[in-house]
Amino acid sequence: MSTLVRNCWYVAGWSHDIGRTPVQRMLLGEPVVLYRREDGVPVALEDRCAHRLAPLSMGRIEGDAIRCLYHGFLFETGGQCRQIPGQDVVPPGTCVRTYPVCEKNSWVWVWMGDPDRADPSRIASSKALDDPDWILKTGQLDYDANYQLINDNLLDLTHLAYVHAASFGADAAWSRNRPRIERIAEGVRSSRWIADSPPIPPLGEAAHHDRVDIWTSYDFVLPGVFLLYTAIYPAGTAQACNGEAPGDGQVILFDNFTSQAVVPTGERTSRYYYSWGPGSRFGDDAIAQVMIDTATLAFREDKLMIEAQQRIIDADPTRLPRPATADRAITIFQRLMKSQDCPTAPPS
Numbered sequence: 001m002s003t004l005v006r007n008c009w010y011v012a013g014w015s016h017d018i019g020r021t022p023v024q025r026m027l028l029g030e031p032v033v034l035y036r037r038e039d040g041v042p043v044a045l046e047d048r049c050a051h052r053l054a055p056l057s058m059g060r061i062e063g064d065a066i067r068c069l070y071h072g073f074l075f076e077t078g079g080q081c082r083q084i085p086g087q088d089v090v091p092p093g094t095c096v097r098t099y100p101v102c103e104k105n106s107w108v109w110v111w112m113g114d115p116d117r118a119d120p121s122r123i124a125s126s127k128a129l130d131d132p133d134w135i136l137k138t139g140q141l142d143y144d145a146n147y148q149l150i151n152d153n154l155l156d157l158t159h160l161a162y163v164h165a166a167s168f169g170a171d172a173a174w175s176r177n178r179p180r181i182e183r184i185a186e187g188v189r190s191s192r193w194i195a196d197s198p199p200i201p202p203l204g205e206a207a208h209h210d211r212v213d214i215w216t217s218y219d220f221v222l223p224g225v226f227l228l229y230t231a232i233y234p235a236g237t238a239q240a241c242n243g244e245a246p247g248d249g250q251v252i253l254f255d256n257f258t259s260q261a262v263v264p265t266g267e268r269t270s271r272y273y274y275s276w277g278p279g280s281r282f283g284d285d286a287i288a289q290v291m292i293d294t295a296t297l298a299f300r301e302d303k304l305m306i307e308a309q310q311r312i313i314d315a316d317p318t319r320l321p322r323p324a325t326a327d328r329a330i331t332i333f334q335r336l337m338k339s340q341d342c343p344t345a346p347p348s
């Protein structure tokens with residue numbers, strides 16, 4: 001049975017990767033061609049010519065239309081074929097599927113489900129790459145694994161102490177200490193202090209402290225978007241805040257933000273997009289580069305584990321996982337995902 005959920009906005013690529021040359025993206029196992037109209041607005045069409053099913057992404061943009069470069073059929077942005085070379089009449093129904101598409105915060109998003117339910121206000125609020133408050137760099141990784149395994153990984157950060165001890169330098173507190181989990185409109189929020197922790201370089205001013213308190217809070221929202229804010233404070237701040245979220249009055253040493261999107265390209269393949277970087281008050285381009293390099297190293301650690309996990313699952317799909325208390329956010333989110341394709345699914 002398919003695990004792919006249609007009624008969601010999926011990241012189809014970075015804004016800077018979609019231009020006047022058509023590109024193919026696989027989304028939920030479907031080939032989609034993306035390009036920009038002359039006025040810059042992105043277009044998403046089925047990447048399968050109505051004639052003999054060649055990919056339109058190998059075609060040519062002509063004004064706002066796209067011409068298949070196999071036998072020359074020309075398609076409008078609305079999917080209709082306008083011209084068949086050497087034939088006066090275009091038979092009705094000669095068209096390709098179109099997808100609702102939206103551009104927000106440096107990502108191009110495509111709605112893969114019922115077009116009548118495509119509401120752009122439900123697109124996740126990630127940080128744009130030109131947001132002046134952050135210095136962000138980007139990366140992406142392809143997985144040979146079902147997207148849910150990557151979502152599950154991000155919804156339970158107890159794995160940091162084991163998978164990322166080398167890259168992020170995470171210690172055992174990450175698995176001992178349980179976050180506060182809250183249900184939010186489009187997903188789950190997970191927040192906590194990691195108190196009295198060694199600072200992890202590069203942390204700017206925080207690197208001059210032996211021990212620090214780390215506040216982390218992330219929203220994990222439909223259909224697999226991870227928005228994590230991390231801030232570093234002098235040791236003792238967590239206690240002064242009674243374990244609650246830090247207020248504006250606290251001395252802050254460093255902060256950073258990461259936006260990440262998990263995209264099912266197929267049932268057993270996924271693409272993972274991410275940006276990360278320091279707050280512009282505390283970091284610079286060099287720190288941002290070290291952070292994205294560290295993150296890329298860490299995400300390769302996740303990939304190694306998750307792809308190995310997928311192979312074990314495939315060896316006997318009848319074996320089911322046994323949840324632990326740290327899996328609560330996973331359970332909530334999986335239920336929410338499943339509800340998206342129900343006709344009466346509420347948005348929250």
Ligand code: FES
Nearest residue numbers: 049051052068071
């Ligand atoms: S396959 Fe596209 S024009 Fe023939």
Ligand SMILES: [Fe+2]
Nearest residue numbers: 153163298302
């Ligand atoms: Fe990880």
